[in-house]
Amino acid sequence: xxxxxxxxxxxxxxxxxxxxxxxxxxxxxxxxxxxxxxxxxxxxxxxxxxxxxxxxxxxxxxxxxxxxxxxxxxxxxxxxxxxxxxxxxxxxxxxxxxxxxxxxxxxxxxxxxxxxxxxxxxxxxxxxxxxxxxxxxxxxxxxxxxxxxxxxxxxxxxxxxxx
Amino acid sequence: xxxxxxxxxxxxxxxxxxxxxxxxxxxxxxxxxxxxxxxxxxxxxxxxxxxxxxxxxxxxxxxxxxxxxxxxxxxxxxxxxxxxxxxxxxxxxxxxxxxxxxxxxxxxxxxxxxxxxxxxxxxxxxxxxxxxxxxxxxxxxxxxxxxxxxxxxxxxxxxxxxxxxxxxxxxxxxxxxxxxxxxxxxxxxxxxxxxxxxxxxxxxxxxxxxxxxxxxxxxxxxxxxxxxxxxxxxxxxxxxxxxxxxxxxxxxxxxxxxxxxxxxxxxxxxxxxxxxxxxxxxxxxxxxxxxxxxxxxxxxxxxxxxxxxxxxxxxxxxxxxxxxxxxxxxxxxxxxxxxxxxxxxxxxxxxxxxxxxxxxxxxxxxxxxxxxxxxxxxxxxxxxxxxxxxxxxxxxxxxxxxxxxxxxxxxxxxxxxxxxxxxxxxxxxxxxxxxx
Numbered sequence: 001x002x003x004x005x006x007x008x009x010x011x012x013x014x015x016x017x018x019x020x021x022x023x024x025x026x027x028x029x030x031x032x033x034x035x036x037x038x039x040x041x042x043x044x045x046x047x048x049x050x051x052x053x054x055x056x057x058x059x060x061x062x063x064x065x066x067x068x069x070x071x072x073x074x075x076x077x078x079x080x081x082x083x084x085x086x087x088x089x090x091x092x093x094x095x096x097x098x099x100x101x102x103x104x105x106x107x108x109x110x111x112x113x114x115x116x117x118x119x120x121x122x123x124x125x126x127x128x129x130x131x132x133x134x135x136x137x138x139x140x141x142x143x144x145x146x147x148x149x150x151x152x153x154x155x156x157x158x159x160x161x162x163x
Numbered sequence: 164x165x166x167x168x169x170x171x172x173x174x175x176x177x178x179x180x181x182x183x184x185x186x187x188x189x190x191x192x193x194x195x196x197x198x199x200x201x202x203x204x205x206x207x208x209x210x211x212x213x214x215x216x217x218x219x220x221x222x223x224x225x226x227x228x229x230x231x232x233x234x235x236x237x238x239x240x241x242x243x244x245x246x247x248x249x250x251x252x253x254x255x256x257x258x259x260x261x262x263x264x265x266x267x268x269x270x271x272x273x274x275x276x277x278x279x280x281x282x283x284x285x286x287x288x289x290x291x292x293x294x295x296x297x298x299x300x301x302x303x304x305x306x307x308x309x310x311x312x313x314x315x316x317x318x319x320x321x322x323x324x325x326x327x328x329x330x331x332x333x334x335x336x337x338x339x340x341x342x343x344x345x346x347x348x349x350x351x352x353x354x355x356x357x358x359x360x361x362x363x364x365x366x367x368x369x370x371x372x373x374x375x376x377x378x379x380x381x382x383x384x385x386x387x388x389x390x391x392x393x394x395x396x397x398x399x400x401x402x403x404x405x406x407x408x409x410x411x412x413x414x415x416x417x418x419x420x421x422x423x424x425x426x427x428x429x430x431x432x433x434x435x436x437x438x439x440x441x442x443x444x445x446x447x448x449x450x451x452x453x454x455x456x457x458x459x460x461x462x463x464x465x466x467x468x469x470x471x472x473x474x475x476x477x478x479x480x481x482x483x484x485x486x487x488x489x490x491x492x493x494x495x496x497x498x499x500x501x502x503x504x505x506x507x508x509x510x511x512x513x514x515x516x517x518x519x520x521x522x523x524x525x526x527x528x529x530x531x532x533x534x535x536x537x538x539x540x541x542x543x544x545x546x547x548x549x550x551x552x553x554x555x556x557x558x559x560x561x562x563x564x565x566x567x568x569x570x571x572x573x574x575x576x577x578x579x580x581x582x583x584x585x586x587x588x589x590x591x592x593x594x595x596x597x598x599x
Contacts (some may be wrong), residue, residue, distance in 0.1 A: 010188050019180030032183055036191050045196025045316065047359035048382065056417075068296050091178040100170045119171035135339075151167050 004020040005050055006042045012055045014039070017063060020123065023116025025067040026105040028091060038062040060131045064113060111146030114139050184331050211406075218502045237336070237343040239300040244291040246304040249274050255304075258289070260569060261313050267295035269311055269319050269338065274304060288326050289327070293319070295340050308333060312404030314362030315412060319347070320380040322366075322404055333367055337384045344384040352390035353378035355434035363406040363414055364399065365391065374419045376406055376416065390413065391436045392416065395428060407459045413493055417441065417450065417457065425450050427465070427491060444471040444500045455486075460515035460561070461533075465491040481507030486525055488513065490537055500538055502530070514561040522566050522589050524559055527551070530570075531589045546592035547585035568592075 014035060021031035038059045042049040052058040093101065104112055104120075110132070117128040118139075128137045214430060240246060250272060258271040274285045290304035291311070310322040310333070321343060322333040336343040348368045353360065360378040367374045377386035377394065395418040397406070399463040407415045413431035417425050424446040427439040440446060445453055445467070456468035470484035486505035491497045502525050507513060509526025516522055521536035522543075528551060530540040545554060546568060557568050567585040584592040 001352075006192075007188050014185055015180040015183045018177035018183035019178075022179035023175060028179055031179065034201065036186065036194065039188075039191045040195035043192050045359065065296055091175070093178055093183040096170055097172075097175055101175065105497065115171070120173060120174035121176040146578060147167065147171075154167060154170075 006039065006046060009042070009055045009059070013059065017056065017059055020060060020117060020121035021067060022091065023101070023104060024064055024113050026101065028061065028110070030067065031063075034063045035059070036065040037066055046143050057127060057130055060117075060127075060134070064117075064131045065133075068113070079149055083104065099154070100150075101158065103150055103157065106153050107146055107149055110134075111121035111142050111149060115140045116147040118143055168418060170218075183502045205306050218227065219226060219472075222395060228500070235345045236341065237303075239342055240303050242299075242301070244301050244303065244493065246272060246274075246292070247301045249304065251293070255290075258309075259311070261319065266474065267293065269293050269313075271309055271311065272304075289323075291338075292320065292336055292467075293340070298340070300342075302338075307331075310404045312362070312364040312406070313365075314379060314381055315408045316381065318361060320362075320364045320404055321378055335364075335366055335386070337379070337381045339381070346379065347383075347385045348377065348459070349385055349387045351387055353387035355389070355391070355430075355432065363408060364404045365406055366404070376414070387474075389414075389430070391430055391434055392418075395419075407457055407465065408491075413459075413463065415457075415459060415491070417454070417478070419450075424432040429465075429491070429495070431493065437495060437497055439491065439497060441558040442487070442599070444487070445469050445489065455511045456513060458512075458514065458560070462515065462519065463493050463525070464515075464537075465489075466513050466515075466521070467491075468513055470509065474507060483507055488523065488537065496539075500540075502540065510555055510558065512558040516561075516589060517587055518568050520589065522558065522559055522562075524554060524568070527554070528554065529589070543589050546586075546594070548594075565593075 011026055017035045017038070018028070018031045022028055025031045027036060041062055042055070042059060047059065049055060062152070092123055104115060107115060113132050114128050117123045120127060125136055125139050125143070131138045132139065134142075180427040187454045193281070214496075246255065246542065250308035255274045258273050260268055262268045265414040268508065269291055270293075271289065271291045273289045273404045276286050276288050287307075288304055289306040289309040290302045291309060292302070293300045305326050306324050307325040307326045308324045312320045312322075314320060319338045321336045321338045321468075322329045324333055324334070335346040335348070336344055339343075346366075346369065348366065348510070350370055355378065358378075358380070362379050362382040364379055365374055365378055366377045368377075371388060373396070376392040376397070379386045393415070396402075397418060414430040416428050416430075418428050419425055425441060427441055429437045429439065431437075436437075447453075450570055452474040453469045453471070454467070458465070458466045460466055467487075467489040468487065469487050471487055472484045474481070474484070483504040486502040486506055487499050488502055489497065489499045503589060512525045513521055513523040516531075521532040521540075523530050523540065529543050529545055531543045533539045533541060545551070549557070549568070554568075559566055559568050565585040565587050566589070568586055569584075582595050586592045
């Protein structure tokens, strides 16, 4: 089979990519689905996929784009409805991290992506830039604004909780 | 609550990785193979290359300025560009919608400018919008001619001439979210056996002034002539770009030959070429009088819709003609089914449903095959709100998960409110909003 290469990358990278996409999508099931779809596209474009310098970065870019797609989410929503019987997967996060993720979800899309990929998935800025298709300077600016916004959201939540 | 710096910790990602469910690779592989088949399902014939997909409600209107776009890339106009403003104010007419394998859609628009009786170009100024990943990108409104072909994988080839009062050759671009990248045409023939091309298009170039089928690589924005089809002239496409491609990356063309009947040519994905005779009644000129629709199904069969007999234009009314459906498999099994009488100038179209049954608009109404053999058909209801007269301006085309029926075939027909709809089974129709 000529898809052994994709299979090997799948074995090595699938879980890591899901972890990285979790923050971007804000939902583990959706992260799983977009990463699986990215691998399906690697199968579809197998020759081209082989020629990429960094297969994991290619997959991450595809998955980020899929996550960004509203159209995709509509389709996904239908699929998730069909899979409604399946128990929802959730990472075992602390209460603080659950609060953090709820706040991350409130960020504007562009800021959420870079915060999730850089801070939560520990990717260097230049790899985040590749994944989201933006210049490094733009990513740095989004990170700065995203952190400030995140701090405000968390602060508001904290104040609301005490009130 | 801990400090934000502490909270922004890769432990979130690691725990998500640990919790991720990992399906067997075979399931993902099947999904990829299925995607390949669906993405390569060709659109309806080039002249009526129109498709639609489930509505993108509330698509985000955005501008795009890429700092990393390759040299020569034409950037999209923003939401305040001329075309976006004219569409928003209802002053631009939709002129065709083509859906890519990934659900992105390219909509062509035109706006009538001042009429100059001495001009070499028409008063219509054209542009297009691309809706992908929930965002809409706008081209400048400055083109005279505009043709679009869907690539088998994601993306589109756009051919255009600028509106500057002069007749010009077409320029070719790959259009995607990053902008319009000019296609570099190579002299070396396409290596179909060992390269993975994104699709095919009919291109006029300096080296092929009469036009030729080119294999297109969207990533590198290059196209190479397909030597196996050298000299072939797919006259049916009437200067359109679209070349019907099967789900396995195979190509179908009806080729003209000097002083001989037209023939059906099948080019396998590895470059193997086969030639088949067309059925009696279609194997004669002028082909365009008889050929109505040409497309490929998800499972790789060629779908030919044609009318038997010469087009009698002495009417009105134009005399009805027998409508025929000819299908061909990649292995060369050809069969023809009689679909009854159709109006003489019927704009018939056909597309396979996800379950393999064939949906046909026969010039009168919608019919659906009873199974995947496409031998027996029954009438089905049109989408609610679409009258029989309106169907004449509609066409069927397959998208990833549905067959869509849409109007907006020609410039001058409003895209919005046109009664376009998609169905997965031919029974339940979902209205489609084609506006950006």
